[in-house]
Amino acid sequence: MDAIPVLVDPASVSLSHAEIRRYSRHLILPEVGVEGQKKLKAASILLIGTGGLGSPLAMYLAAAGIGRLGLVDYDVVDESNLQRQVIHGTSDVGRSKLDSAAATIADLNPHVVIEKYAVPLSSDNALDILAKYDVIIDGTDNFPTRYLVNDACVLLGKPNVYGSVFRFEGQLSVFYARQGPCYRCLFPAPPPPGLVPSCADGGVLGVLPGTIGTLQATEAIKLIAGIGQPMIGRLLLYDASEMSFETIKLRKNPNCPVCGEHPTITHLIDYEQFCGVPAHDHSTYEEGRTPVRAITVDEVKARLDAGDDLLILDVREPQEWEISLIEGARRIPKGDVLRHLDELPRERDIVVHCRTGIRSADVIRALQEQGYTRLYNMAGGINAWARKIDPSLPVY
Amino acid sequence: MASIKLPTPLRPYAGNSAEIEVQGATVGEALASLVGQHPDLRAHLFDGEDLRSFVNVFVGEEDIRFLQDLDTPIQAGSRLRIIPAIAGGRPI
Numbered sequence: 001m002d003a004i005p006v007l008v009d010p011a012s013v014s015l016s017h018a019e020i021r022r023y024s025r026h027l028i029l030p031e032v033g034v035e036g037q038k039k040l041k042a043a044s045i046l047l048i049g050t051g052g053l054g055s056p057l058a059m060y061l062a063a064a065g066i067g068r069l070g071l072v073d074y075d076v077v078d079e080s081n082l083q084r085q086v087i088h089g090t091s092d093v094g095r096s097k098l099d100s101a102a103a104t105i106a107d108l109n110p111h112v113v114i115e116k117y118a119v120p121l122s123s124d125n126a127l128d129i130l131a132k133y134d135v136i137i138d139g140t141d142n143f144p145t146r147y148l149v150n151d152a153c154v155l156l157g158k159p160n161v162y163g164s165v166f167r168f169e170g171q172l173s174v175f176y177a178r179q180g181p182c183y184r185c186l187f188p189a190p191p192p193p194g195l196v197p198s199c200a201d202g203g204v205l206g207v208l209p210g211t212i213g214t215l216q217a218t219e220a221i222k223l224i225a226g227i228g229q230p231m232i233g234r235l236l237l238y239d240a241s242e243m244s245f246e247t248i249k250l251r252k253n254p255n256c257p258v259c260g261e262h263p264t265i266t267h268l269i270d271y272e273q274f275c276g277v278p279a280h281d282h283s284t285y286e287e288g289r290t291p292v293r294a295i296t297v298d299e300v301k302a303r304l305d306a307g308d309d310l311l312i313l314d315v316r317e318p319q320e321w322e323i324s325l326i327e328g329a330r331r332i333p334k335g336d337v338l339r340h341l342d343e344l345p346r347e348r349d350i351v352v353h354c355r356t357g358i359r360s361a362d363v364i365r366a367l368q369e370q371g372y373t374r375l376y377n378m379a380g381g382i383n384a385w386a387r388k389i390d391p392s393l394p395v396y
Numbered sequence: 397m398a399s400i401k402l403p404t405p406l407r408p409y410a411g412n413s414a415e416i417e418v419q420g421a422t423v424g425e426a427l428a429s430l431v432g433q434h435p436d437l438r439a440h441l442f443d444g445e446d447l448r449s450f451v452n453v454f455v456g457e458e459d460i461r462f463l464q465d466l467d468t469p470i471q472a473g474s475r476l477r478i479i480p481a482i483a484g485g486r487p488i
Contacts, residue, residue, distance in 0.1 A: 052484075141484025166482035167404050186459075187481045191450045204484075237479070242414075248479070249457045335408055 005179065007134045007159070007224055010038035013067070019111060023065050036225040037065060041111075043224045044068035046133035048121055048149055050101040051075075052209030053139030053163050053216065055087035060217040062105040062112045066224075069105065070133055072117040073097045074282065080396070084206040120280045121145055123268035126152040135220050137161045139213065143190045144271035144279035150175060150183035151268055154259045159232075161219045163212040165204050170212040170238040173231050173250065174219050177259035180233040185253040185260075190275040208240055292364040295376035297385045300351055311350045313337075314382070315363045320355065324382050324393040334359045338366060346372055353378035353385070355396070398470050400430050403480035409436040418476075423453060424466030426476055441478070452479040 015023070015037060026032040026040075045066050047054050050073040061069060077085075077092045077100050085097075092100040098116040105114055117129055121140075130136055130152050138149045138160055146164075153160040159176040162183060175182045215236070222228050237246045258265040272278055272285040279285070303310055312329040314321070321331055332340050334354070344350060350372070352360040357379055364375045378385070386393035401415045410416060411434065418429035427447075431438040441451050453460045454477050460468045470476065 143481070143483045146483055164482045164484060166480075166484065169404050169480075169482065171482060186452065186479075187450060189449045191448075191481055235479070237477075247457065248454050248477075249459070251459060251462050253461075 006226065008039050008042040010035060010042050013038050013041045015041065019065070022109070022111075026064070031227045032225055036227070039225050040065045040221065041067040043135065044070065044133045045135045045137060045220055045224075046070040046072065046130060047137050047139060048072045048145065049139035049141070050085075050087060050097045051081065051139065051141065052084040052165065052204065052206075053137075053213040054101070055085045056210050056213035057137055057139060057217050057220075058087055058101055058105055059108060060214055061220065062109045064217070064221055065109065066112060066220075068113040068115065068133075070115040070117065070129070071098055071101055072119070072121050072129065073101070074118050074120050074280070084204065084209050086210070120282055121148060122279075123148060123271065126268060127156065130156055130158060133158070135159050135161060135223055137163075137216055137220060139163065139216070142279050143275040143277060146183060147190065147274060148268065148271045148279075151258050151265060153177070154182050154184075155267070159223055161216045161223070163209075163216040165208045165212050167203055168205050168208065168239060168241040170208055170215075170236075170240070172212055172215045172219070172236040172238070173234060174223065176230075176232050177252075181250045181252040182256060182259040184258050185256045186235065186250055188253070188257070193276045205240055208238075211238065211240070290365060290368075292361045292368075292377045293375065294357075294379045295351060296379050297388050300376075300378055300385075301389050309348055311345065311348050313344070313350050313352045313360075313363075314354070315352060315360055316354050316382070320396075323396050324386055326353070326382060326385060326390075329353075334363055337363050338370070341370060344372070346374070349374045349376065351376045351378050354381050356381040356383055397472055398426055398474040398476060400426060401475065401477040403478055403482075405480050405482070406437060406440060406478065409440060410434040421469060422466065423455060423460050423468040423470060423476065426470060426474075427453070427466070450481055452481075453477070454479060 023037050026037050027034055043066055045061055047057050050058060050071050075097050077088045077095050077097055079093055081088060087104045088100045098118050102114045105112055126148055136153050136158050140146055149160060154177040157178055159174055162173045162175050164171045219231050223230055233250050234247050235250050254261050257263060312326055314329040314331045315334040315337060317333050352363050354360040357377055361377050364377050367375055383395045386395045397417050399415050399417050402410055407414060416430055418426040420426040420429050455468055455470060455474055
């Protein structure tokens with residue numbers, strides 16, 4: 001393993017008495033010391049996302065004394081974020097995540113310079129934003145942005161501290177093409193949208209991004225201070241349900257399209273098209289898939305009230321039925337629908353719904369392939385029903 | 397007898413099992429044994445006879461792409477695992 005490259009020059013900074021008091025537990029740690037602490041102060045880190053991973057990242061990196069932290073997030077704090085995004089509090093609901101995070105950081109450590117980017121990261125702005133930082137940390141929640149961050153880091157020669165979580169599983173690595181493999185060496189192509197089984201049921205254990213985010217912060221500090229062995233060329237697999245940590249080896253792919261010997265990707269591309277999914281809620285990207293016929297919750301209610309012979313098909317997972325239900329709905333989870341065609345009459349109108357309308361559209365496409373024609377996708381899913389038709393139901 | 401550890405997203409297609417015992421002398425045979433036991437996994441792992449490009453199979457710590465791909469020999473007790481691409485917990 002090569003030595004960690006020197007990313008920052010501590011010669012230009014000094015520590016005040018207040019900073020020496022604040023960082024004393026680092027300063028008496030031989031591996032950090034004054035020199036290491038000055039490196040942290042001289043360093044700049046870009047955090048992409050201030051959500052589940054970004055919360056512990058921003059808080060620990062600020063507390064550790066990173067000189068300059070860039071934050072990229074365009075979102076506002078939602079109640080459903082608070083289960084894991086601990087940088088935001090209940091009083092921050094509705095506030096911009098950047099402002100909320102910046103306030104927490106300023107209170108944790110006023111010595112940190114915060115730079116805010118209230119935009120979705122895109123192929124148009126990524127190189128300009130990333131170029132200003134020594135280390136990039138990927139805390140996003142979607143494939144297009146992950147490939148974008150990877151490619152931009154490779155093109156700029158920056159280390160990318162990667163973390164990802166799903167349900168009870170987490171992954172951690174440092175993708176640094178100058179020294180080892182990049183994200184594309186491991187994942188040359190994204191899973192096609194129709195074959196990501198995970199989209200049937202997302203969700204994440206609230207503390208899981210806390211675990212992975214703090215590990216990312218650890219790797220970033222190691223890279224900057226030049227401590228120990230970085231995760232370059234290794235992938236950590238964490239399974240919270242088994243409480244297992246396993247490490248596998250990653251190798252640089254000589255044929256990697258972006259960091260290989262003969263790269264074919266030499267500038268940023270359209271990552272939503274590459275992945276076939278939108279990167280974020282504000283995206284104007286439309287999946288290149290057949291649109292399905294929609295019906296509003298108001299129309300469904302009116303037809304039910306008029307006594308129409310509608311079949312309501314709920315394709316959510318069983319744990320979601322505990323949260324909310326439309327009375328009389330036939331319940332078959334998305335993954336099981338094709339095994340229960342005998343329960344789905346072809347001669348009746350079927351209104352398919354899920355939480356928000358995305359899984360149900362997938363089910364409709366699958367049923368159309370089976371010859372069904374009388375299918376309607378309930379727009380906005382059961383959450384829209386809860387908001388407009390039956391306020392006794394919770395929105396989740 | 398070797399074993400294959402499945403990532404969470406694939407477990408629903410294997411009766412919610414995390415680890416499956418498989419037969420075979422190569423990675424290809426082990427995967428055939430896996431999809432033989434759990435046919436619903438086939439479409440998620442294979443495109444015809446080939447592994448899908450986003451499916452990463454490791455034997456122990458090593459990526460089979462840097463060994464002998466599906467011809468990589470395995471022994472009794474070998475631990476295989478499928479590494480998923482995961483992006484985050486965004487609900488839909």
